[in-house]
Structure formats: structure tokens, C-alpha cells
Amino acid sequence: MQTGTKQPWNWLLFPFSAVTAGPYGVFAATIWHGVYSIEDESEWDKLGTGLPDTAGIHRLQLHHELLHACTNNGLYEWNGETWVQDGLTLPCYQYRRLGGACYASTSDGLWIRTGSKWGQLSCEGKHVFDFLSLPQYVVVGHDTGISLYDRFMDDWAHFELQRAITSLAVYRGHLIGATDQGELMIGDKKGRFERVQFGKKIIYSIVPKRGVLYVCTDQGLFKLVYIADRLVMLSVQLGFPVTDVDILGDQIYMATMFHGIQTISL
Structure with a gap:
């Protein structure tokens, strides 16, 4: 007898390079394994049609409800059913x-x-x-x-x-x-x-969101602030390398190297 167990919403453990969140779900780009989407923390769907298997995805951008993937094979737009080179x-x-x-x-x-x-x-x-x-x-x-x-x-x-x-x-x-x-x-x-x-931290990217400058590093997510005219990094989430970040509502979504897509509340 085999019993099924439902995977947690963030179970995908590919190395992730980018994440963006919008009213129709969360979209996440992996390194060499395509783009995935999830809505209401249900199940991940791969948006694979039309995108080469060899595509390395650098960034995802959501503008006017249109999703774009910046890849080493060019710029692609998701039309709801397939990726189309732009x-x-x-x-x-x-x-x-x-x-x-x-x-x-x-x-x-x-x-x-x-x-x-x-x-x-x-x-x-x-x-x-x-x-x-x-x-x-x-x-x-x-x-x-x-x-x-x-x-x-x-x-x-x-x-x-x-x-x-x-x-x-x-x-x-x-x-x-x-x-x-x-x-x-x-x-x-x-x-x-x-x-x-900043010490031995390796900074992957800086991402401005809602007036806050987030810093994605190999040691976690930080925010950059001035204290006494000196720039310092304050921790937001430690424990795993974070490559990208986005915010929707009161949730911070983090793309990570080894821990899937993680969230914390603002």
C-alpha cells in the first residue's frame, strides 16, 4: 500500500536565478531548467513550451501582465500558452x-x-x-x-x-x-x-523594492541602510544563498540556490 504525500508549495529545489510575483501568481526561473509558475500556493507548472531546453535565464520581468524572460538565447515573451521570441x-x-x-x-x-x-x-x-x-x-x-x-x-x-x-x-x-x-x-x-x-559576503545582486534596497548574497537576504552616515547591511533572512527577490502584498519572495522559493512576511 502506498500513501501519497503532498509536496510543499516551494519544494522545487533547482538553483533559481530569478523570481517575480504578480496578481496571477509567482513566476520563478531556474538555472538551465526553465520557468515555473504557481498560483495560490497550489502546484508548480512548468512554462516550457517554446523555450529552448538550453536557455539560461538571467532575469524575469512582469510588465502590464506580460511576462518576459531574459535568456542567453534572446528575449522571450509568454503569451499564455507558449514562449515567443520577442x-x-x-x-x-x-x-x-x-x-x-x-x-x-x-x-x-x-x-x-x-x-x-x-x-x-x-x-x-x-x-x-x-x-x-x-x-x-x-x-x-x-x-x-x-x-x-x-x-x-x-x-x-x-x-x-x-x-x-x-x-x-x-x-x-x-x-x-x-x-x-x-x-x-x-x-x-x-x-x-x-x-x-561587506566581510566575506558575496553579493549577487541589488534589488530596489518599495523604497528599500535589498541585497542578495551567498549568506542570505539583507537590506542596505545608512547608520550614522555609514552604509551597513541589516539581515532580513539568513541561512541560504539568495539570488533574487520580489514583493507582493505583505510577502517577500526569495529565489534561492538550494532551498527553492522561500517567503517571509514583511
């Missing part, structure tokens, strides 16, 4: 829809689509891993540092930092970038950057 076949690391335009960071610069076709916007020849669109500036994190476009002056400034900048955020007016070496690059608002390590 016209960009270069390895893609970040996607955002801003106003009436779509932007994507790729292995060959930053690209833009305002109609039906993609076109290269800037940073040709560079691996662009992340970007920010600010009122005055466009900030690009790439394989050798940070490039900054001043909209008012119509001019670029390039900061060669001897590090790849893999994710970007602004906190209290300071431009902050996570590096491929597990550090943070912190701008001083005067065009200089300080490289900061």
Missing part, C-alpha cells in the same frame, strides 16, 4: 518597458524598440547587464564599469571601474552597482566610486 536574439540580461518604449540590455549594448523592430541604442560591443532610466540620466552597467548619459547635456560619461557591473540602483542619491566580484561600487555624487566589501 525579436531580439542576442543574449539578454535585463528588460524594461518605460512609457511607450521597450529597452533591453544585451551582450552587444543597450537596445530599444519603439515600434515593431529593435535597434541598438548605445554601448555597442559591451556586455550590458543592467540599466536605469532616471529623470536626467540613463545609467548603464556593463562589463568594464558604468556609462552615464546626461539627457540635458546630450553627452555620455564613462567610468572604467575594472569590474563588470551586474545590477544597478540608486539609494539616497548615491548610484550603487553590484560587481561580478561580489562587491558594491558606491558613487559619491561627484563622479567617483568606492569599492566596498
Whole structure:
């Protein structure tokens, strides 16, 4: 006689690279094992149709209820039944829809689509891993540092930092970038950057959510705060490597390397 036991909602133990949560469920990207979705903590469904088995998924983005996967095979959009390549076949690391335009960071610069076709916007020849669109500036994190476009002056400034900048955020007016070496690059608002390590922690990414800057590390999830004019990291959840984070309602969803998708309450 065999008795069945229901798996917990977060039982999938693939290494996860990204998570995003919306009104229609939670979507999680694994490393080399596809994208999964779950609704109301029921059962995981694999959204596999149309996505190559070899796709390495860097980020998931949910814009206007449309799910996009940034992969090493290009940019894909989920149409409810299958993944459709969104016209960009270069390895893609970040996607955002801003106003009436779509932007994507790729292995060959930053690209833009305002109609039906993609076109290269800037940073040709560079691996662009992340970007920010600010009122005055466009900030690009790439394989050798940070490039900054001043909209008012119509001019670029390039900061060669001897590090790849893999994710970007602004906190209290300071431009902050996570590096491929597990550090943070912190701008001083005067065009200089300080490289900061927090003990032996390896930082995977920085994720701004609801005015809080979350830091995903090999030791858990932290938030970055200023205490007495000094940046410190306060623990949110320890005990396992966290690669990405999202918030829906009063729940924090964490993509982890070895412990599936974890949640904690705000």
C-alpha cells in the first residue's frame, strides 16, 4: 500500500536565478531548467513550451501582465500558452518597458524598440547587464564599469571601474552597482566610486523594492541602510544563498540556490 504525500508549495529545489510575483501568481526561473509558475500556493507548472531546453535565464520581468524572460538565447515573451521570441536574439540580461518604449540590455549594448523592430541604442560591443532610466540620466552597467548619459547635456560619461557591473540602483542619491566580484561600487555624487566589501559576503545582486534596497548574497537576504552616515547591511533572512527577490502584498519572495522559493512576511 502506498500513501501519497503532498509536496510543499516551494519544494522545487533547482538553483533559481530569478523570481517575480504578480496578481496571477509567482513566476520563478531556474538555472538551465526553465520557468515555473504557481498560483495560490497550489502546484508548480512548468512554462516550457517554446523555450529552448538550453536557455539560461538571467532575469524575469512582469510588465502590464506580460511576462518576459531574459535568456542567453534572446528575449522571450509568454503569451499564455507558449514562449515567443520577442525579436531580439542576442543574449539578454535585463528588460524594461518605460512609457511607450521597450529597452533591453544585451551582450552587444543597450537596445530599444519603439515600434515593431529593435535597434541598438548605445554601448555597442559591451556586455550590458543592467540599466536605469532616471529623470536626467540613463545609467548603464556593463562589463568594464558604468556609462552615464546626461539627457540635458546630450553627452555620455564613462567610468572604467575594472569590474563588470551586474545590477544597478540608486539609494539616497548615491548610484550603487553590484560587481561580478561580489562587491558594491558606491558613487559619491561627484563622479567617483568606492569599492566596498561587506566581510566575506558575496553579493549577487541589488534589488530596489518599495523604497528599500535589498541585497542578495551567498549568506542570505539583507537590506542596505545608512547608520550614522555609514552604509551597513541589516539581515532580513539568513541561512541560504539568495539570488533574487520580489514583493507582493505583505510577502517577500526569495529565489534561492538550494532551498527553492522561500517567503517571509514583511
